[in-house]
Amino acid sequence: MSKLASIFSMAALLSACAVGPDYQPPEPVPLQQFAHDQTPAQDSGAPIANNEERFWQGFEDPLLASLIEQTMAESQSLQAALARYQAAEALLRGSRRDQLPSVTAGGGVTGQRLAEVERTRPDQERVELYQASVALSWELDLFGRLRRATEASEAELQAAGADRQTLQVALAGQLASSYFQLRGLQQQLRVAEQNVSLQQASLDIVGARLDAGRGTLFDQVRARAQLDATRAMIPQLKAEIGATMHRIGVLTGQPPTALVALLQLPAHLPDSRPAIAAGSPGDVLRRRPDIQAAERRLAAASARIGVASADLFPRFTLGGLLGSLSGNGSDLFTAGARTGRVTLGIDWTFLDRALVQARIDAADAQSAELLADYRQTVLLALEETETWLLRYQQSHARAALLQSATDAATQAVEQARDRYDQGFIGYFELLAAEQELTAMRDNLVQSQTAMVLAMVNVYRALAGAPATG
Structure with a gap:
C-alpha cells in the first residue's frame, strides 16, 4: 500500500497541464452610450453588483409588487428552470468526482463441480473459492481531460443560473405588462361608458328638439346609431379585461380565475414615472443574464475543445487492489489469504487519430457556433434597448400631445352642444x-x-435595473 500511495502522489505532481485553448472572453462592445438614453453614462468596466431594488418598485403599486413576488415564488416555468439548474449542479459534482480516485468493494464465492480430468485427487469432486477485496482506480489526468470537463460543467452550471435569472426578468416584465394592460383596458372601459353617457345626453337633446318641432327624425336616427356603436365597444373591452385577468392568474402560478375578484376593481395607471438611465452599453451587457448565459456556454464549448484534444494523448489509469482469497470461508482474511496488486492501464484511443481529430473539429465548430450566437445575442440586446428607449421617448411625447388634443376636443363639444341647442x-x-x-x-x-x-420594456431590456430620480 505504501508503494501504491507513492505512485498516486507522483501522478498528482505530474497532473499539471491541460491541453486545449485557455478560454478568453470575447472583446467588449465599443459603444460608449445608447443613442436614445437621456443620461450620459461612463462605462465603469466593473461587474454590476446585485441591487435589492426591483424595477416594479418604481411604480409604487403594492398590488403589482405582491403579484410579481408571487410569480417569482409560484411560477411553474421558474420551477422547471430551477430543476434544470439543479441538474447542472449534479453534473458538476459528478465531473469533480471523476478527478478523484474511485473506491469499490466486492466479495463473493464461486463453486465448481470438476470433471474427472480436472481433479488433482480422486475424492476432489468440487472446488470453492471465497474472495473479498477493496479496489482503487484513478485516471491520471496528465493532459487535463478531466479538468477541462469540469471547466465545461462549471460554465454550464453558471449558464443555467443565468437562464433562470433571464426567465425571472422576463416573467416580471410579462406580469407588469399584463397588469398595466389590464389597468389601461379598465380605463378604456370607463372612457367608453363616459362616451355612452355623453352620446345619450345628445340623443336626449335631439329627441327634445324633435318633440318641440325644431329637430329632424334623421338627426335622431344618426344619434341613436352613434350611441349603439359606442355601446358595442363595451362587451369587447370586458372580454379583453377578463382575458388579461386570466393571464395574470396563470403567470402567478394559479388557476385563470383565481385573481378576478382581486383585480376587478379598476385602478389608474401609475403616476410615478421615475427617470430612466440606461447606463453604458457595457454596463447593460454585463447586467443582462441572457448575455451571461451565452458567454458561459461559449466558455463551456472552449473547455470541451480541451476534452477532445486530450484524446490525442494516451490515457493512463492507476489501479490498486487489496483483498483476501481462500478456498475455505474460514480461512478468509487470514494472513495466508491476503492478496493485492497494482496496475497501470493505458487507453490507446489516441492511435485512431482520424477519429480523435474529427471530435476536435466538431468541438471547434461548436465553439464557433456559440461565439456567433453570443455576438448575435449582444446585437439583439443592444437593438432591444435602443428600440425601447426610443419608443418610450416617443410615447411620452405622443401622450402629452393627445392630452392637449383631448382637452381641446372636450371644450369643442361643450361649445357645439350649446350652439346646436340654440339652433346655430x-x-x-x-x-x-x-x-x-x-x-x-x-x-x-x-x-x-x-x-x-x-x-x-425598457426595464426588461436593462435586465430589471432600477430607474433613477
Missing part, C-alpha cells in the same frame, strides 16, 4: 365634434398605457 349649427357638426372627442379619449388612454408598457 346642425346636428352634423355636433356629431362630428362628439366623434372626435370619443376617439381622442380612447387614443389618450391607449397612449398612456403604451407609455407605461414601453417603460416596463
Whole structure:
C-alpha cells in the first residue's frame, strides 16, 4: 500500500497541464452610450453588483409588487428552470468526482463441480473459492481531460443560473405588462361608458328638439346609431379585461380565475414615472443574464475543445487492489489469504487519430457556433434597448400631445352642444365634434398605457435595473 500511495502522489505532481485553448472572453462592445438614453453614462468596466431594488418598485403599486413576488415564488416555468439548474449542479459534482480516485468493494464465492480430468485427487469432486477485496482506480489526468470537463460543467452550471435569472426578468416584465394592460383596458372601459353617457345626453337633446318641432327624425336616427356603436365597444373591452385577468392568474402560478375578484376593481395607471438611465452599453451587457448565459456556454464549448484534444494523448489509469482469497470461508482474511496488486492501464484511443481529430473539429465548430450566437445575442440586446428607449421617448411625447388634443376636443363639444341647442349649427357638426372627442379619449388612454408598457420594456431590456430620480 505504501508503494501504491507513492505512485498516486507522483501522478498528482505530474497532473499539471491541460491541453486545449485557455478560454478568453470575447472583446467588449465599443459603444460608449445608447443613442436614445437621456443620461450620459461612463462605462465603469466593473461587474454590476446585485441591487435589492426591483424595477416594479418604481411604480409604487403594492398590488403589482405582491403579484410579481408571487410569480417569482409560484411560477411553474421558474420551477422547471430551477430543476434544470439543479441538474447542472449534479453534473458538476459528478465531473469533480471523476478527478478523484474511485473506491469499490466486492466479495463473493464461486463453486465448481470438476470433471474427472480436472481433479488433482480422486475424492476432489468440487472446488470453492471465497474472495473479498477493496479496489482503487484513478485516471491520471496528465493532459487535463478531466479538468477541462469540469471547466465545461462549471460554465454550464453558471449558464443555467443565468437562464433562470433571464426567465425571472422576463416573467416580471410579462406580469407588469399584463397588469398595466389590464389597468389601461379598465380605463378604456370607463372612457367608453363616459362616451355612452355623453352620446345619450345628445340623443336626449335631439329627441327634445324633435318633440318641440325644431329637430329632424334623421338627426335622431344618426344619434341613436352613434350611441349603439359606442355601446358595442363595451362587451369587447370586458372580454379583453377578463382575458388579461386570466393571464395574470396563470403567470402567478394559479388557476385563470383565481385573481378576478382581486383585480376587478379598476385602478389608474401609475403616476410615478421615475427617470430612466440606461447606463453604458457595457454596463447593460454585463447586467443582462441572457448575455451571461451565452458567454458561459461559449466558455463551456472552449473547455470541451480541451476534452477532445486530450484524446490525442494516451490515457493512463492507476489501479490498486487489496483483498483476501481462500478456498475455505474460514480461512478468509487470514494472513495466508491476503492478496493485492497494482496496475497501470493505458487507453490507446489516441492511435485512431482520424477519429480523435474529427471530435476536435466538431468541438471547434461548436465553439464557433456559440461565439456567433453570443455576438448575435449582444446585437439583439443592444437593438432591444435602443428600440425601447426610443419608443418610450416617443410615447411620452405622443401622450402629452393627445392630452392637449383631448382637452381641446372636450371644450369643442361643450361649445357645439350649446350652439346646436340654440339652433346655430346642425346636428352634423355636433356629431362630428362628439366623434372626435370619443376617439381622442380612447387614443389618450391607449397612449398612456403604451407609455407605461414601453417603460416596463425598457426595464426588461436593462435586465430589471432600477430607474433613477
